[in-house]
């Protein structure tokens with residue numbers, strides 16, 4: 086037996102003994118609760134810092150350097166002057182908004198030479214966590230154990246408002262309460278939001294988005310997915326709206342950056358704001374995702390992407406118009422494919438079923454058996470009932486609200502029609518609508534949309550549950566319907582839409598309700614609102630209530646298990662080790678990539694795999710400065726940290742608390758970690774911090790930014806002090 090297999094076996098045995106049911110290393114933990122829950126496991130994985138270094142209420146700690154970036158991504162402070170690091174794909178729309186034909190920062194990159202050159206961004210905010218407090222008792226106070234879900238929820242909502250209003254905070258801070266464990270725990274966050282955030286630097290897309298959609302969710306990876314911003318504050322170092330007089334923020338904490346890099350098996354920790362996971366679903370729900378919901382969504386996007394791709398390849402204008410939309414549709418399309426494959430490959434459903442058997446056994450042994458014994462059969466029943474509604478809902482949302490642009494506009498117009506109260510408010514809303522659509526139509530091509538309509542509406546009419554099909558889609562000849570709509574509807578062009586909307590409400594609504602595109606869309610929307618949504622919501626509320634009890638049952642019956650709350654866009658810690666993986670038989674992926682791999686993938690002139698000449702020159706000269714690792718330049722690496730959407734831009738931290746990388750993606754085979762984390766194939770992907778520094782220093786010559794940072798050598802310091 087070779088050493089690697091021996092190690093794997095040993096690992097597996099240890100895990101099975103320690104965690105018989107939850108034999109997994111995944112987990113997204115609440116930073117204020119690490120002490121009891123995780124400390125010893127983190128130490129056994131190699132952590133050398135203390136839990137107070139990570140989260141401390143009374144002293145500055147790492148959490149003071151990890152703000153939520155614009156509510157969606159994560160970022161980290163890396164200098165005493167508020168320099169902020171996040172992903173290129175997180176700063177993408179800001180970089181794009183400063184770009185024009187003359188200054189194409191997406192293509193060429195952008196580097197501010199001094200503070201004066203840093204670019205302000207309207208509506209961009211970052212939010213720090215000041216304090217985390219468990220307020221479960223306050224929120225659940227007086228909440229009676231009734232079956233009336235609505236009554237219960239309304240009492241909870243009242244308690245939440247009361248607690249938010251009374252919890253002590255400074256005037257510029259905010260209190261927010263979030264539900265954990267499906268509402269079995271409530272936690273309050275005191276936060277501070279900065280509103281003057283300026284763009285400092287971004288590499289060209291050929292580095293920051295290298296590999297684009299082809300490499301998205303893929304390992305081995307070679308992307309320099311980073312951008313730099315700076316937080317500005319008023320003269321008292323407090324949050325303030327943009328002002329010329331604002332100054333760089335002096336953070337309570339910033340990350341030192343390690344130049345020593347990582348090797349296989351090193352401890353790593355990722356600190357950030359994971360958005361949403363569903364780790365505690367019953368097997369019935371996971372079966373439905375694998376068998377019905379994912380395949381339907383994947384097929385619709387498959388059709389839409391295929392059509393769009395063909396147009397984009399043949400027409401440069403369409404390519405520019407659709408690049409960002411294509412990337413966004415493709416992102417989750419690819420994720421769902423990987424998710425289904427991973428769930429199948431690792432037998433997630435069977436593992437859940439085995440767990441459920443054990444769960445039933447425990448309920449019978451427990452005094453609470455009556456509360457919990459019926460949970461699983463009830464789940465089974467409800468998931469059976471909700472199946473056609475969930476599927477119909479996915480067809481409607483994917484086709485009418487996501488992929489067919491004409492239907493998306495019609496949906497917004499339907500909102501306008503329904504929101505009529507007075508003539509004046511209608512006219513205001515109409516004007517706002519018209520203005521808001523200008524950007525939409527700039528990137529709209531009728532021929533692309535027509536073809537997407539035809540292929541996806543066909544799928545909808547043939548594959549969606551027939552009993553809930555709208556009249557418009559029953560026995561329909563989709564190709565003549567498509568022709569009719571795209572010949573006659575005024576929604577396919579900005580000018581004709583504006584004309585359609587001329588006049589008072591009566592005139593507008595009359596014209597609108599004669600438009601072939603609008604009539605069709607309205608039929609779909611009303612069918613959805615009347616025949617699908619109410620029953621879906623009713624069943625879903627029951628499922629949610631059941632899920633809350635199921636969660637409570639697991640906490641009760643498995644007191645020693647490693648149960649972590651599902652992600653909910655709050656600050657979490659996940660940890661693991663740098664580790665390769667085997668995606669399939671006979672294939673093993675190493676955990677580190679190098680610049681050599683960028684050059685291997687290089688396709689001159691290609692929009693995904695082109696490489697800037699300057700980078701090629703640096704490669705040829707092996708001019709890597711202090712960022713090299715044995716003559717090679719590290720680019721990306723993977724580890725067993727349990728991350729999800731929202732963790733993009735999160736700091737990857739070494740055993741001592743230094744920054745070693747920047748999280749930006751997961752490996753395709755392991756995207757199922759949102760539902761079921763399996764340590765054999767779930768890996769997060771990070772940019773090696775040395776690649777970030779190399780690009781800033783050697784590629785962009787922005788040495789003044791490096792000078793702001795604190796670079797350290799933890800490994801050599803340790804070995805020389807021994």
Ligand code: ARG
Nearest residue numbers: 174297298301302412416750
């Ligand atoms: N898959 C990564 C994350 O969800 C990166 C997405 C951005 N990149 C792209 N090529 N679309 O969200």
Ligand code: ASP
Nearest residue numbers: 729730731732733750751
């Ligand atoms: N790329 C994701 C993000 O943008 C991270 C992930 O899903 O792993 O947050």
